Amino acid sequence: MPIEITMPRLSDTMEEGTLLQWHKQLGDVVSSGDVLADIETDKATMELQSFDDGIFSEILVQEGEKVEVGKVVAVLTEEDEAPLESTTPEEPANETKVEIQKPEKTGMAISPVARRLADEYGIDLKTIQGSGPSGRVIKRDILQVVDATKETSAAAATTQPDEIIQRTVSEPEVVATTHPIVASGDWRENRSEPLSNMRQVIAKRLVESKQTIPHYQVTMSFDMDPLLDMRKTLNKQLANSGVKLSVNDFLVRCCALAMAEHPAFNASFGGDCIYFHGPVNVGIAIALPEDKGGGLVVGTIRDADQKSLRSISQESVRLGKKARDKGLSLEEMSDTTFTISNLGMFGVEHFTAIINPPNSAILAVGAAIEKPVVRGGELVVGNELSATLSLDHRVIDGAMAARYLKTLKELIENPAALLV
């Protein structure tokens, strides 16, 4: 049965409508919901949607024509009743022959979980023939492709290494990884390992810290361009002195200098009082090599506010090396008043750290990352570093944290002051 498409009543007051533009051509496959044309009414231009499936086989109203509501503007036929072979007697003899195109897959049906799995496995849905009702792609179809891909890969890998693997998965450019890629099926056995002394201490102290200190975090980003420029210059000049300043050395100095203005960050909660410490001893978190049992220690840079960048750097290098080689002495690990944990060297953008008691704050430092930034109203490429303070709310309130970060920002973004 041919389906007649009529001029719809698109508003209460609409009497007639102008057919502005057809969106389908003769022979197009039409699915329910497809937009057939734009209609101009007395109020607005609106879409004429199809409520049926079929082949767009006859246009009775040309673009620009105005017709009254209810008049037939086009005709759809079902796929198997080609109008050109119609035997209907009233069919005009001079009717244009319509070439029926093979229906293309438009708006394919796919179950939600199948779509999710296809995303996960990187499978191109266009390559899949759905086995559900009306060709809906279902979970089974995706899993079949996944299995087939696995089998082909396995077969190719074992018996025909030269043969090109037929894959439906689109392959990105491959870069060899520096890590071994574990084959699926290589399951590792369950095992347990007794805690090393260090891990026991870490477990105890950090649980205590997280459970007793009301932690909260405040994050700020810093423009690193001036500091990185200065570091480059200084390192060039110091090249023959055996000194290489790290970004972290600058941050140690910035954090230490800021204490003069923000004593609460160099303090400890004392139950019924707050201890404000005189010396500024900045702890730096040092990761130990995994082949030596891993773990983490905090080395102390004493009186960091009194030390130049160069002596901070030397102290930091010495502590790191000693920690990794033979371990730090108690003296070298105690009396911190503030701690910095830096994962920037791993490319980490942002993280939060657990306060190292009895400190009242710890700064978690990410990498200086090249990214689009706005400088003076212009979009440019700049280096940004994001750092997050974890704070003991019993000592430091949010606004205080914000002011401390503001001071840090001034120091970092105007690094010349660090030299004096």
Place this chain on the structure above:
Amino acid sequence: MSERIIEYRDALCEAMSEEMRDDKKVFLLGEEVAQYNGAYKISKGMLDEFGPRRVIDTPISESGFSGMAIGAAMRGLRPIVEFMSWSFSLVAADPILNNAAKMLYMSGGQFGCPIVFRGNDGAGGQLGSTHSWCVESLYANVPGLKMAIPYDAYDAKGMLKTAIRDDNPVFFLESERLLSTTGHVPVEEYTVPFGQALVRRQGTDCTIISFGRPLHFCQEAAEELAKEGIACEIIDGRTIRPLDIDTMVASVRKTNTCVVVDQSWSFASVGSEIASQIHRYCFDDLDNFVHRVHSDDVPTPYASNLEQAYLPNTRKICEAVRAATYNS
């Protein structure tokens, strides 16, 4: 724990008797509950033990004795009202819905209503349309009440004890078809908390969610479907209010398909509510829309063969699971 097999009806009797021994405020009333030992022999021996002041025969006047019990509950007693059939509760709709369920709210917290309404729900077998009501969808729509549907003897006892101890009105839906079923009920004290669904059968291909008697059909269907290689996971929701949607969602996330079997009619039903929630919480996990099996959308037929065909039976469940898993 000792292994002791008793009937569902006796489990109910034990629950009521134990709670009445423990709490002097608990009492039972309803038609035939005392001298006749219960129309379905659920309260057998209770009159002898507790006497006529705590096991009370009422006239055939659901509206009257429900209202009386609600008044008692408001004043601090803990009545158990037995409806011979939930079908008869319809004449007491005003007290049980308008008074019991809303009392705490409408009195601004001054009066609670710790009451249990219990009785047979659903088609008992050729009782005709007016006596074969499934009231769960009708009543679950009302805020302020709890609704529990125990499937086996263990749950019948454990859930009824929880219901009696609950400070809210609990609509406790038993089934005439389950009263003679037997199951393990420990001698030791236990209760079954509300709002915790039970996975009655584990499977990987399709989650079947149901309550009460239709679970029997679900089990049969699962056996049949297992022969076809379709592994069904059957979840007994146990309580409709509160509804343990979490357990249902966790299962559907695993199987990706779901069939809800609900013996009430389909329109605006418990089944449609669960399907709606599954669609919401499992949208990206579904391989097909949630299929539903209900009683047919007609008054319950009297003729035995028609009644069997009308119920959410094994055949309908099998067909729904096959369709949901694209195996039809």
